[in-house]
Amino acid sequence: MTVRTTCPYCGVGCGVAFIDGVLRGDPVHPANFGRLCSKGAALGDTLSLPDRLTRPMIRGREASWDQALDLVASEFARTRDAHGPDSIALYVSGQFLTEDYYVANKLMKGFIGSGNIDTNSRLCMASSVAGHIRAFGEDVVPGCYEDLEEADLVVQVGSNMAWCHPVLYDRLMASREKRGTAIVAIDPRCTATAETADLHLPLASGMEVLLFNGLLVYLAETNAIDRDWIKNHVSGFDDALAAARRSAPSIEIVAAAADLAPGEVRRFYDLFTVKERVVTLYSQGVNQSFCGTDKVNAILNCHLATGRIGRAGMGPFSLTGQPNAMGGREVGGLANQLAAHMAFVPGDIDRLRRFWNAPSIASRPGYKAVDLFDAIADGRVKAVWIAATNPADTMPKAGRVREALARCPLVVVSDAWPTDTTALAHVVLPAASWGEKNGTVTNSERCISRQRAFSAPPGDARPDWWMFAEVARRMGFEKEFSYSRPADIFREHAALSAFENDGQRVFDIGALADLDDAAYDALRPMQWPCPRPGRGRTGPRLFARGGFPTPDGRARMLPLAVKAAGKRDDYPLILNTGRVRDQWHTMTRTGRVPRLMTHAPGPRLSLHPRDAVRCGIEDGGLARIDSLHGSAVLRASVDDAVRAGHVFVPMHWSDEFSSSGPVGRLVHAVTDEISGQPDLKGTKVQVTAVAETWRGLLLRRGDGNPALGETTYWSKAPIAEGFSYEMAGWTPLTELINSEQVLRNLLQVSHEAELISYSDPNRAVFRYASLIGGMLEACVFFAAPRAALPEAEKASRFLGQPVEPRNRLSLLAGLEPGAAPAGRMICACFSVEEAAICSAIRAKKMTTVAEIGAALDAGTNCGSCIPELKKLLAAEGAELRAVA
Ligand code: SF4
Numbered sequence: 001m002t003v004r005t006t007c008p009y010c011g012v013g014c015g016v017a018f019i020d021g022v023l024r025g026d027p028v029h030p031a032n033f034g035r036l037c038s039k040g041a042a043l044g045d046t047l048s049l050p051d052r053l054t055r056p057m058i059r060g061r062e063a064s065w066d067q068a069l070d071l072v073a074s075e076f077a078r079t080r081d082a083h084g085p086d087s088i089a090l091y092v093s094g095q096f097l098t099e100d101y102y103v104a105n106k107l108m109k110g111f112i113g114s115g116n117i118d119t120n121s122r123l124c125m126a127s128s129v130a131g132h133i134r135a136f137g138e139d140v141v142p143g144c145y146e147d148l149e150e151a152d153l154v155v156q157v158g159s160n161m162a163w164c165h166p167v168l169y170d171r172l173m174a175s176r177e178k179r180g181t182a183i184v185a186i187d188p189r190c191t192a193t194a195e196t197a198d199l200h201l202p203l204a205s206g207m208e209v210l211l212f213n214g215l216l217v218y219l220a221e222t223n224a225i226d227r228d229w230i231k232n233h234v235s236g237f238d239d240a241l242a243a244a245r246r247s248a249p250s251i252e253i254v255a256a257a258a259d260l261a262p263g264e265v266r267r268f269y270d271l272f273t274v275k276e277r278v279v280t281l282y283s284q285g286v287n288q289s290f291c292g293t294d295k296v297n298a299i300l301n302c303h304l305a306t307g308r309i310g311r312a313g314m315g316p317f318s319l320t321g322q323p324n325a326m327g328g329r330e331v332g333g334l335a336n337q338l339a340a341h342m343a344f345v346p347g348d349i350d351r352l353r354r355f356w357n358a359p360s361i362a363s364r365p366g367y368k369a370v371d372l373f374d375a376i377a378d379g380r381v382k383a384v385w386i387a388a389t390n391p392a393d394t395m396p397k398a399g400r401v402r403e404a405l406a407r408c409p410l411v412v413v414s415d416a417w418p419t420d421t422t423a424l425a426h427v428v429l430p431a432a433s434w435g436e437k438n439g440t441v442t443n444s445e446r447c448i449s450r451q452r453a454f455s456a457p458p459g460d461a462r463p464d465w466w467m468f469a470e471v472a473r474r475m476g477f478e479k480e481f482s483y484s485r486p487a488d489i490f491r492e493h494a495a496l497s498a499f500e501n502d503g504q505r506v507f508d509i510g511a512l513a514d515l516d517d518a519a520y521d522a523l524r525p526m527q528w529p530c531p532r533p534g535r536g537r538t539g540p541r542l543f544a545r546g547g548f549p550t551p552d553g554r555a556r557m558l559p560l561a562v563k564a565a566g567k568r569d570d571y572p573l574i575l576n577t578g579r580v581r582d583q584w585h586t587m588t589r590t591g592r593v594p595r596l597m598t599h600a601p602g603p604r605l606s607l608h609p610r611d612a613v614r615c616g617i618e619d620g621g622l623a624r625i626d627s628l629h630g631s632a633v634l635r636a637s638v639d640d641a642v643r644a645g646h647v648f649v650p651m652h653w654s655d656e657f658s659s660s661g662p663v664g665r666l667v668h669a670v671t672d673e674i675s676g677q678p679d680l681k682g683t684k685v686q687v688t689a690v691a692e693t694w695r696g697l698l699l700r701r702g703d704g705n706p707a708l709g710e711t712t713y714w715s716k717a718p719i720a721e722g723f724s725y726e727m728a729g730w731t732p733l734t735e736l737i738n739s740e741q742v743l744r745n746l747l748q749v750s751h752e753a754e755l756i757s758y759s760d761p762n763r764a765v766f767r768y769a770s771l772i773g774g775m776l777e778a779c780v781f782f783a784a785p786r787a788a789l790p791e792a793e794k795a796s797r798f799l800g801q802p803v804e805p806r807n808r809l810s811l812l813a814g815l816e817p818g819a820a821p822a823g824r825m826i827c828a829c830f831s832v833e834e835a836a837i838c839s840a841i842r843a844k845k846m847t848t849v850a851e852i853g854a855a856l857d858a859g860t861n862c863g864s865c866i867p868e869l870k871k872l873l874a875a876e877g878a879e880l881r882a883v884a
Contacts, residue, residue, distance in 0.1 A: 003454040004029070006441055007040045008095065008434040009584050011320030012168045013443025014040055015525065018435070018454045030525055031145065031443055037166035037862040038582050038596065038827075043434075045593045047455070050703075051417055053430040054459025065460060068427055069467070072385070073474030075410050076112065079383045085114035085362070089372055089381045092333060093388035094121040094322025097439030097451055099489040100464035101324070102331040103481065104387065105339055107472045108366075109332065110358035111480065115344070115366025116381065118335040120389040121325040122369040123678055127287040128318035129329060129337075130675035131296025134558060135304065136543070137550035138341055139329050140506050143279065143315035144445045144527065144540040149175035150313030153182045153275035155268075157208060157299065158285015160191035162867050163581040165283075165319050165444075169193065170863040182275065184268050186211065187285055189576065189648060190641035192867035199267055202643055205574050205682060207258035209291060210562045211265070212298035214248035216241060218269040219305055229307030233546030236557040240301050243559030257562075272302070277313030284321060284578065288680040290565060292672045297558045304555050310544035319444050326442035330507055330528075331493060335366035336676070340497045341507040355499050357480060368676030370396060370669050377404035385412040387464055388431065390586045392420040393654045396678045397629050398664035414467055417588040420655050420662070429467055432457035439465070439486045440523070445540070448509070449525040465489060487520035498532060506537055506549050571627060571684035573611065576648045577663050578681075581864055583652040591657055594718045598825030598833075602715030602726055603653040603660050604637040607687060608644040612636065615687050620786070622690035622713060622728055625649070627683050630665035633690055633713045634658075635728070647687060651680075658715040659708065692785040694733040694764065697792035698725040699799050700778035702748050712736075721800035722778075733782055737766050747778040758812035767791070767812040774802045779812070826872070827858035827865045837869065841876040849873070 003018040004026055014036055015029020023044040027034035036043075056068035063071075079087050090108050092101065096119075108117040132139045148154060149171060161169040173196070175181060185197035186208065194200040203211060219225055220241055230237045248254045251269065255262040272278055280303065286295045299316050308314040320326055332339035342348035344365050353361040367375050373395055375381040384405075395401045405411050405424040413425035416433035436457040442448050457463075465486065472481035483489050491513055498510025508531040515523065529537050537547065548555045582596040590596045605623050607615075617623045619638040624631060625647065634649065642648050649663045670679040698706065698714075701722035708714055711731040717724050729736065736742050747770040749755055758767045764787075769779035776799050781792035795811055803811055826834050840846065840855050849869045853860040859869050 001454075003452050004450070005435070005452045005454070006323065006449045007036070007043065008323050008451075009039050010165055011322055011325055011444040012165050013323060013441060013447060013449060014167050015449065016040065016043060029449070031445070031447060031449075032167045035167045035170055035862060038599075038864045039584055039590060040167070041862050042590070042593050042596050045595070046589045047435060049417070049589065049592045052433075052458050052461070053416060053418060053422070053428060054461055055430060056460065057428040059426055065462070065470075068429060069470045069474055072412050072427060073471045075383055076471065077475050079410070080112060083382055085112050085360070086116060086366070087380065087382045088112055088114060089116035089118075089367065089376070089384045091369065091372060091384060091386045091389065091391060092117065092119045092328075094119060094124060094320075094325040094328055095388045096324060096328065096333075096464060097437065097441060097486070098324060098327035098331060098493065099439040099486040100387075100468070101328050101333045102339070102489050102493045103465045103468040103472070103483070105332050106356060107468050107477075107481070109338065109362045110352070110356045111360060111472060111475070111477050113360035113362055115335050115362040115364055116372065117333065117366060118369045118372050119328050119333045120369070120391070120394065121322060121328050122334065122676060123288070123394065123680065124284065124321040125287050125318060125325050126334065126368075126675040126677040127289070127292030127672050128282075128296050129334065130293040130672075131300060132318070134293065134297055135300040135556055136548050137556075138506050140542060140549075141318055141444065141446055142310045142542045143317050145171065146540070147279050147313050147315055147317065148172045148281070150277060151181055151279040152179070152277040152313065153184065153271050153279075155184045155186065155272070155278065155280040156193055156197065157186045157280060157282040157295075158287075159281050159283040159319055160187070160193045160578065161281065161283070161319065162192040162196070163864070164321070164579050166581075166862060166864040168319070170866075173863070173866070182271055184271060188643040188646055192581070195871065196867055199264060199271070201260055201264055201268060204257070204259040205646065206289060206291060206563070206565050208286060208295040209298045209560050210248050210254055210257055212295075212302055213244035213560060213562065214251065214254035214265065215269055215272055215302050216244040216305060217248055218251070219273060219302065222273050224273045225305050226307035230305065233548070233554055234304050234557055235552065235554045236559070237305060239559040240305075240557035243561060244301075247562040276308075278303075278308050279313065279315060279317055281317045281319055283319040285681065287677055289677075290670050290672055290679040290682060291563045292677050293674040294560050294563070298560050301557045301560070304557050310541045312541070315541070317444075323443070324441040326444065326446065327440065330442060330497075335368050335372070340493075340499070341505045351500055355496055368671070370671050370676065370678055373401045373404050376408050379407075382408065383410035383412075384408055385414070386421055386425075387414045390415075390419040390421045390588070390654070392424060393586045393662035394651070394664050396664060396667040396669040396680065398662050398667070399630055414464060416461065419586065419588060430459060430461040431467075432461045432463045436461070437463040439463075440490060442528070445527065447525050447527045448523075450523050485517065487515065487517045490520060491515060503537070504549060506542065565682055568684045571686050572645070573607075573685050573687055574646045574681075575625070575627065575663075575666060575683040575685045576646050576681045577651045577667065578648065580650045580652065583650070585652065586654045586662070587652050587657055591652070592718055594720060595825065595831055597717040600650070601717050603634050603650055603658050603663075605634040605687065606637045606639045606642045606648040608642045608646070609638050609640055610644050611647070611687070612638040616689040617687065618689075622692045622730065624688050624690050625666060625685050626688075627666040627668065627685045629668060632660040632663070632666060634660045635713070647685065653715065656705070656716070659713050660715070690730050692728050692730060694729050694782055695785055695787065695789070696727040696780055696782040697789045698727060698746055698778070698780040699723070699792065699796050700748055701800055702778075704748075706746050719796055719799070724796060728785070733764070733766070737782065743768060746780050753777060756808050756812065758809060769795075769808070769812055771803060771808070776801060776803050776811075826868050827856075830857040830861065832856050832858040834872065837872055838876055841873060847873065847877065
């Protein structure tokens with residue numbers, strides 16, 4: 001059996017083929033042509049993960065679907081009748097399929113009658129949407145992936161694509177090998193992406209508008225502006241240039257304000273000037289900012305001024321984070337949009353009202369994500385349905401979000417796995433997950449692909465569109481929500497895109513409105529717009545000859561002032577949050593796969609060596625980070641890739657995976673005033689050293705985290721037979737080990753367990769294990785701060801295994817022969833660790849990634865680890881040269 005579907009992780013939207021029970025990259029999908037990154041390559045490991053939600057639950061008790069859906073429908077109706085439609089809200093997800101999104105949006109905006117549906121895509125790309133609408137008149141990405149392969153210069157702004165869009169990065173690197181593409185990375189942090197660039201500009205936080213204003217001035221002064229293009233297709237050039245001249249009159253002024261070397265700024269400007277084929281890629285470093293929309297428009301201004309748009313190898317290109325953020329934009333999943341790229345303007349509202357036959361349609365935008373949770377907190381919203389997302393971890397001021405949900409009279413959460421948000425729900429609805437549901441997604445280059453089911457959902461789990469349609473029907477809208485299958489929804493969505501659309505809206509997939517079920521099932525990846533013959537635009541690239549969807553057909557350049565973020569002396573550092581290579585969102589899937597947890601086994605607070613010295617923090621030591629909104633203790637990583645004055649903390653870890661919990665608890669709720677996107681990379685924080693008094697490693701088979709109190713740091717990772725917990729404390733270890741209750745809790749000791757121990761107080765060594773029926777159930781190893789714990793690594797091999805009585809003490813003493821301790825995983829596809837790669841480089845005097853691949857396979861599948869392989873080659877090469 002072969003089923004073609006798409007990866008559920010990032011906005012690259014790679015095709016995945018399920019062939020006779022094995023998942024691999026789809027060789028004919030135009031996004032990846034068979035490639036997969038480390039996350040995509042591990043999808044097979046996520047197919048039967050434990051802990052699935054399989055039954056509807058009402059206040060913690062199992063219920064039937066009828067009971068749960070009747071309750072949601074009747075409470076929504078009662079709340080609407082008592083308090084008005086704006087007292088209800090939906091908060092949905094870029095993980096949704098387009099069909100899920102369409103039905104949820106239609107229910108909320110069309111029939112409940114409020115704009116209050118927003119999505120976690122607000123946290124991801126709302127600034128790009130707003131920037132596109134301001135410049136082009138509609139939210140349209142003008143280019144396609146092939147442009148990256150045909151460009152002579154690729155500018156990456158706030159985008160660590162080597163880790164966040166790895167397959168696309170791999171395509172770029174492959175074409176660079178052939179055509180020598182120049183790459184400029186603009187990012188305060190020297191990421192894996194920036195390391196491989198020809199030029200890295202580690203600019204000061206928030207200075208992208210200034211840098212691109214300076215570029216616009218430079219382009220004008222070097223006669224690199226395309227005056228004919230502007231005359232025919234653009235308005236606002238003079239004002240935009242005048243504003244740019246006010247903020248960025250010279251390279252020296254730009255360089256000083258952005259804290260860059262003037263020569264490097266000039267080099268970037270020269271490259272942009274002389275290379276005709278330029279693609280500017282941007283993602284969260286641009287979008288997640290208090291001035292994200294202006295950053296987007298500063299980039300668009302430079303492309304519009306030079307006419308570099310919509311032609312092969314050139315154009316601005318927003319990379320979306322989530323697999324179907326683009327599909328959500330098509331159906332109006334953002335609170336300030338209507339379906340099919342329509343807006344809250346009278347003509348569009350009326351058109352949608354007639355198409356949906358929805359007399360109560362919303363007449364104004366709803367709450368954007370941050371405002372929505374504020375409205376829940378102060379009681380304006382009294383009933384909320386959260387679907388396929390985990391705002392209790394990911395929203396700014398996550399602690400306040402949790403308090404708001406705890407106070408809300410009705411919280412419904414639909415998801416596939418338990419999360420910190422499902423824990424706050426009155427009603428939990430079990431959702432079908434990837435591989436179990438059918439529909440479509442749209443990737444960053446506007447390519448619509450099918451997601452197809454290849455297995456049945458467990459228990460009573462159901463697709464999200466079905467849940468929303470069922471609630472709508474139970475609220476009295478039977479006819480309008482009479483869908484039987486995703487194809488019914490898709491046809492309506494496609495028909496709406498073409499309804500009264502004679503080219504005014506670029507988003508037009510009317511040609512797909514009459515697909516029968518078989519054709520929908522067989523639908524191949526296709527880029528929109530795909531309009532009816534003879535109408536509207538088509539093709540992989542847009543706007544090469546103008547024709548923007550604005551009233552006058554012209555794109556708009558905008559005058560942009562440079563805005564400065566406020567400073568606080570008591571919180572002198574800037575917290576930047578982002579992804580690590582092998583994790584996705586709050587780890588509900590990827591955090592359960594052992595091989596994906598080895599590249600970055602725990603949350604780390606990375607800071608520049610200078611700040612580390614000033615704060616008294618050592619590499620690998622503990623550090624406390626405080627903001628106005630929360631605090632956490634994490635292990636520190638002293639890293640000169642982080643800009644001085646900044647710290648970096650990954651976004652993935654939640655209360656389930658670490659005592660530090662979600663970094664969202666610390667993040668401020670400042671938003672871009674146009675897009676409403678939170679400034680997730682600009683929270684002011686302070687960092688202090690925490691004096692570690694002990695460290696430990698706990699291994700145990702059972703799940704459920706130990707209660708370790710406020711003075712212990714831990715982070716959890718799955719291993720083959722259970723879980724390992726890296727631990728450290730800052731009060732005397734005796735508080736832990738002298739309490740039998742604590743030890744029993746740590747080791748999950750039941751009455752039939754046998755408890756053994758080994759101690760050497762002079763070396764601060766204390767080890768305990770529990771066995772049931774002679775099998776090792778759990779063990780914990782304590783040591784002095786900074787001590788390594790290789791014995792614990794050895795013991796992990798015995799978890800769930802019988803241990804002979806004569807071997808038990810030697811197991812705790814670390815005398816049992818065992819495998820070498822595991823090291824940092826570099827290649828997750830072939831499980832190749834750093835130590836093996838380094839020793840091969842040394843032994844065989846390797847100098848290329850290809851040689852490593854030939855010897856160890858590392859880097860030959862997804863390519864996500866190639867930047868790290870290059871780093872190891874450089875480091876080992878330098879060492880060899882030094883020895884020689
Ligand atoms: S790049 Fe990786 S995570 Fe993104 S869609 Fe492709 S395989 Fe999935």
